[in-house]
Amino acid sequence: MADEEATAAEVVEKLESLEDSVDSPDEQQKARRIRRLGEGLYHLEQQALGNVERRIQRYTSRDVVESFVGSTVFSIPLLVEGGVGEIGEHFATGLVYGVPVYLLGNVAFVVAVTAGLLYYAEFREVELTYVFGFVPRRLAAVLVISFCSAALTMAMWGRLNPTQPFLSLCQVSVVWTAGSFGAGLGDILPGQSEGRDLSEVV
Template sequence: MVDSDERDPDTGASDPPEPTDAAAPDHGPAEPDIDDLLAKLDALSDTVDEGHEREKVRQTISLVERMPGSAAFAERITKYTSRDLAESFVGAVLFALPLLVEGGVFEIAAWFAAVTVAGVPVLLLAHVGFVFVAVAGLLYFADFRQIAIRHPILGVIPRRYAGVLLVSLTTSTVMLLFWGRLHEGDPTTLERLGRIAVVWAAAAFGAGLGDILPGESEGEDIGPLDLDIGDES
């Protein structure tokens, strides 16, 4: 074969370049499975513009997930429903209850309030950051369920993530108030916040597990409601 830089003496034309792997068409995974199909359908649902077209894609995804023998049926969670909120509440209560009668919560809260840098409660802020990171890891990185992120709030915050954090925080605060543990001993405002933060950490874990462990919930996705700010679908 004549080198690509040389011309054929008979025709005067250069030989075509050798085919490369980069020019080969992308046919997807060599052995596609249902998860690959669902990923393609998820991507398709984000590209269609019409509401009825998007609903058709969602119905197709739901049909695939219910296919007999599909591991996605047991492991994949796509919808976020009012039942998920209820499951988060139950999990938060179960994990928060033991701490409501534990005096160590007061000691930890006092420690958070006492350690400050330039008046900033650095340990309390670090603890809150830990809760945010731990919940994200539990929902989206731990190998419990495959959680699909759809219609994030403001296009950034996953609804399930926000729901777990808000439900657990509200549950922790209300239970501390009802059980008379928030104001016991006349604590400072910072100590009260510390008590809430300590109980919140356990409640957030419980809310996350209560949400995802039962698997996909029945009922309508709450996505079309105002929780999806900026999403008109």
């Protein structure tokens, strides 16, 4: 079994090297599909053998839905709390030389903790892939989905003041803090989702 796993890992590694070695976008796309086909076949083999596949590689439309549901479940309890407005006011008025330091600190906190949850907490082994060459794809998706979920639910429930957009943004960021954790957990806890990778669809 160990030799079979090592051989499969070597095949995937060689396919990744092939993908990196080709130049034209069309050839890269073909090499990427071949690599993912090999990974998918290995995944099916491991399922048939009764082994649990912990590594998450694809990011599919199902992952988007799981992140949205997880974010909504975590953020809805905050919508009925008056503390969201108070913390949002603290973010909006806590300025140092005109810079909203508490808001920026909260954003940095959310990004750092969500990244740790996805890539370092070891709930699952998550493959690190990038968009634009440097932005972690799954992290960016989880943060954007959870922020949109927080803004949408707060708008629907009448918790935003359109005459004070910056204050509303600060209040959304409070709900986003909890929502991002829920989105991350909703994404990775179920394991690797079935379906096509979004990079192949878009």
